[in-house]
Amino acid sequence: MTRAPYDCDVLVAGAGIVGLATAHALRAAAPRLRVVVVEKEAGPARHQSGRNSGVVHSGVAYRPGSLKARLAVAGGAEMLAYCAEHGIAHARPGKVVLATTSEEVPRLRELAQRGRANGVAVEELSPRRLAALEPHVRAVAALRVPSTGVCDFRAVAARLTADLDVRYGAAVTVVDQRPGRGVAIGTEAGHVLRARALVTCAGLYGDRLARLAGVEPGLRIIPFRGEYRTLAPRAARMVRGLVYPVADPALPFLGVHLTRGTDGTVHAGPNAVPAPAREGYRWSAVDPAELVSTLRYPGTRRLAARYWRTGAAEIRRSLSPAAFAAAVRRLLPAVEAADLLPAPAGVRAQAVLPDGTLLDDFRFAEGPHSVHVLNAPSPAATAAFPIGREIAERTLRRLAGG
Structure with missing residues (x-):
């Protein structure tokens, strides 16, 4: 199907679980299609996909009629079925x-x-x-909610790569798309790849890649670090499955909850604090230019004005083990600060509109020969397979249109 001067039919930028599921869906829909995935890291699922709670969400909490609700309900069952088919660790504790x-x-x-x-x-x-x-x-x-499950999303990503052409160490730095001429990308290593269509599933860099492709996203990705603690064995024995607070719709994030993973480890979190870099997994990871750009964005200032009390409380829990323990005790009264051990953090790519609104649903944009994932927060990992099919359908329409 590929014809010169193209190196492939579709380039997918990003080997997180959504990008891999998209490539998987494209191959399933059109087996002769040549699909190449490019990834800036040395392996798949190095960011959001591999640094989350591992929960396979039920779809219970999302606004009826939203993409989140529709895709999470279908995606959760499909994700657990995929894990069962391929021998990937999973469970459905509810x-x-x-x-x-x-x-x-x-x-x-x-x-x-x-x-x-x-x-x-x-x-x-x-x-x-x-x-x-x-x-x-x-x-x-x-x-x-009995349908809620857990799985090893890193293992899911690794299994998906087994059937795909994935090229690592290929950070996209240039995108050139012109009507009737397809897309060319340049990588940090100096390589050039040409394709009939481009899909960007870049998570923390989703807005940047859209702009590189000449598509104005109308939003900015603001990184929030999700901080977890592992429960020591004494406290972990007090949690059998997944324990959540009821969400406050007036607040931007769910709050601390308890999750028993597939390996039996129980995590508490995440605490959500603004990250000073898109890959700001620690307070010390600061990107000065990125931080200044984020602070200058009007949506950041308006968001801070709206939720400053919530933000201050999140930062206090980040810096104070006693405050974090107090949040956990709302659910599990017997826990003590000494029961909360350090655990790796994640960073959530949160799309924020210029008026300070946190974009709640999945969002996509399209260019002449491209499709861009602009917002794919939780439950994107849960819903990866139906999201992948949604993006694949849009991409195939782009190809059909020339």
Whole structure:
């Protein structure tokens, strides 16, 4: 199908789980299509895909009718089925969602209604039933979502690469797309690749690659570091599965929750703090130019003005083990600061609009010969396979249009 002067039919920039699932979907839809994935790192899933909680989300919490709701519900079942087919570590323990005060009970009921609207089974728990599932948690009311699972997303990414042409150490620095002439990319190493179409699934760099391709995204990626703690064995024995707070819709992030992974490790988190670099996994990882650019963006200032109290509380939990432990004790009263051990952090690529709005749903944009993933926050890993098909369909339409 490929014809000179093209090196391939489709270039996919980014070997996170969404980029790999997109390449997988393209190959499934058109087996003769030559697809090449380029990745700046030395292996797949080195950022968001490999640094998250490992939760396979049910879709219970997302706005009915949104892409998140539609794709997460379908994607969760498909992700767990893929893991089973390929022998990848996974489980479906379900999660409990807790209202820890009477003021939170209406939000818990609203969550149950939203989940049912999305086609997700939700069980309202009696005190006895909650005690049987998670005897050490504290709540005035609770729900169980049985379809929530966990898996090893890094292993999923590694399995996907087995059937794909992935080229590592290939950071994209130049994109040239012209109507009727396809796309050419230049890499940091000086290589040039030409394709009939380009897909960018660049996560933390999604807005940058769109702009390189001449597509104005109308947003900026603001990095937020998600900080986790591992529960020491004494505390880990008090958590059987997944334990979540009921989300406050007035706040931008969910808050600290408890997750037992496929290896039996229990993590608490994430705490969400602004990161001073797109790959700012530690407070010391500062990119001065990036930081100045972020602070100058109008959306950053408006976001900070709207949520400064929340941001201050998140930073306090980041710097104070006692404050982090207090957040965990809302769910698990017996935990102590000494039970919370260091764990690797992740960085969330959060799209922010110029008015300071946090973009909540998945978002894509298109150029003459390109498709760009502009926002793919959680549950993007869960929904990777249906997201990949969505992007593949858009890409094939670009190819059909010349």
